[in-house]
Amino acid sequence: xxxxxxxxxxxxxxxxxxxxxxxxxxxxxxxxxxxxxxxxxxxxxxxxxxxxxxxxxxxxxxxxxxxxxxxxxxxxxxxxxxxxxxxxxxxxxxxxxxxxxxxxxxxxxxxxxxxxxxxxxxxxxxxxxxxxxxxxxxxxxxxxxxxxxxxxxxxxxxxxxxxxxxxxxxxxxxxxxxxxxxxxxxxxxxxxxxxxxxxxxxxxxxxxxxxxxxxxxxxxxxxxxxxxxxxxxxxxxxxxxxxxxxxxxxxxxxxxxxxxxxxxxxxxxxxxxxxxxxxxxxxxxxxxxxxxxxxxxxxxxxxxxxxxxxxxxxxxxxxxxxxxxxxxxxxxxxxxxxxxxxxxxxxxxxxxxxxxxxxxxxxxxxxxxxxxxxxxxxxxxxxx
Numbered sequence: 001x002x003x004x005x006x007x008x009x010x011x012x013x014x015x016x017x018x019x020x021x022x023x024x025x026x027x028x029x030x031x032x033x034x035x036x037x038x039x040x041x042x043x044x045x046x047x048x049x050x051x052x053x054x055x056x057x058x059x060x061x062x063x064x065x066x067x068x069x070x071x072x073x074x075x076x077x078x079x080x081x082x083x084x085x086x087x088x089x090x091x092x093x094x095x096x097x098x099x100x101x102x103x104x105x106x107x108x109x110x111x112x113x114x115x116x117x118x119x120x121x122x123x124x125x126x127x128x129x130x131x132x133x134x135x136x137x138x139x140x141x142x143x144x145x146x147x148x149x150x151x152x153x154x155x156x157x158x159x160x161x162x163x164x165x166x167x168x169x170x171x172x173x174x175x176x177x178x179x180x181x182x183x184x185x186x187x188x189x190x191x192x193x194x195x196x197x198x199x200x201x202x203x204x205x206x207x208x209x210x211x212x213x214x215x216x217x218x219x220x221x222x223x224x225x226x227x228x229x230x231x232x233x234x235x236x237x238x239x240x241x242x243x244x245x246x247x248x249x250x251x252x253x254x255x256x257x258x259x260x261x262x263x264x265x266x267x268x269x270x271x272x273x274x275x276x277x278x279x280x281x282x283x284x285x286x287x288x289x290x291x292x293x294x295x296x297x298x299x300x301x302x303x304x305x306x307x308x309x310x311x312x313x314x315x316x317x318x319x320x321x322x323x324x325x326x327x328x329x330x331x332x333x334x335x336x337x338x339x340x341x342x343x344x345x346x347x348x349x350x351x352x353x354x355x356x357x358x359x360x361x362x363x364x365x366x367x368x369x370x371x372x373x374x375x376x377x378x379x380x381x382x383x384x
Contacts, residue, residue: 007336008374010253010286014046016054017379018232018248018342023058025244026226029213033220036062036084036206038227040070045365046231046249049077050377055230056081064225068097075100084129087139094118094126103127103165107140112152119161128153129166130196130203134188135181136172146192154199164201166223167193174211175235182212186219211235232342233350233361240343240351247349249365250341251373255306255333256321257283267323268315273300280326282306284337287320291368292339293357297322301356305347306337340364 027035037055039048052063052074062082065071071085085097086105094104095118104126106112112128119126130153133140141149156162169189173179186207193205204222210229212219214236228235232247240247258280261267265275284304288294296302297317303310304324314325324337338347350361357364 011374013250014377015248018246019054020058031217031220034061034223036064036225038064040066071102090114095121098122098126105129107131127165132192134169134185167203168206177215247342251339253284253286255282255335256285273314282324287318289319290373304337307331
């Protein structure tokens with residue numbers, strides 16, 4: 001890849017056209033259900049506001065986030081689409097979110113009381129999604145508490161303080177589409193939803209995440225909630241060439257220094273790699289402080305695409321920099337190296353990094369952080 005004078009020393013480039021493509025794929029798979037684009041964790045590291053706008057442009061009907069702060073960031077950016085926030089403390093101040101028209105999830109009677117108090121301070125009804133624990137044993141009301149939570153919600157709805165929008169839950173094994181727990185969780189959700197209807201409420205249901213959106217049309221119900229798939233990272237661990245999804249993020253860095261090093265010289269801390277011959281090393285000003293996993297530098301497992309060739313990172317990944325072995329090839333200071341991307345040009349992918357580290361691609365893209373890595377967008381313009 002040629003150098004781009006004046007471009008950042010290290011950056012993630014987010015392809016919003018890829019986001020729109022992925023929303024198209026998910027809408028086609030959703031069996032007519034609405035699509036909630038999950039943009040928590042700053043859009044899985046891609047930029048929540050820019051991704052939210054692209055997803056809505058492509059036909060997503062809802063947005064989903066984790067925290068009240070994430071919800072208010074979207075509202076403050078002028079985004080008015082239906083928006084659900086779902087993970088809170090019982091004593092959070094919910095009034096601002098209620099005033100901003102943010103839908104809120106509750107998972108216990110204590111949370112319900114806190115949200116109801118916030119609605120009263122806001123002076124308007126709150127839109128609620130009641131979450132039931134159907135088998136993940138994480139967030140959500142226990143079955144033993146469900147009836148009491150429904151009674152509280154039904155009374156508050158009669159009083160005009162709340163609108164019960166949905167009953168929902170989250171899957172434990174969606175990446176294994178035929179796992180027996182999936183049908184069990186779906187049945188528990190439907191039973192909980194029916195209990196809500198029996199109390200005169202009229203909620204929708206939602207359960208399907210990215211994997212279930214793509215593989216289990218019987219679980220689409222009224223709304224699906226894809227997250228990782230929006231960003232083109234396949235929830236079924238298919239490689240980019242095998243998936244209908246398009247990865248949206250590229251991580252790249254400009255070469256800060258090129259130097260010729262004689263044979264027998266140790267490279268980076270601990271001299272875990274020694275030059276076997278005279279060689280050219282290129283220094284990239286990015287490291288583990290920016291989200292490049294330190295473990296990736298072991299045993300020459302990390303590769304970057306530089307000057308059209310896939311080249312090994314040698315020596316330990318440092319806090320601020322990595323070294324690339326270029327052999328006798330000529331590379332230039334300022335030239336762009338791709339650490340990972342969609343794989344269209346032979347560069348590594350986020351899935352490749354995850355496979356090397358024994359983790360998931362979620363961790364790779366959400367782990368890129370810090371002020372030193374600039375995030376820019378294509379297919380939408382500007383910095384996000």
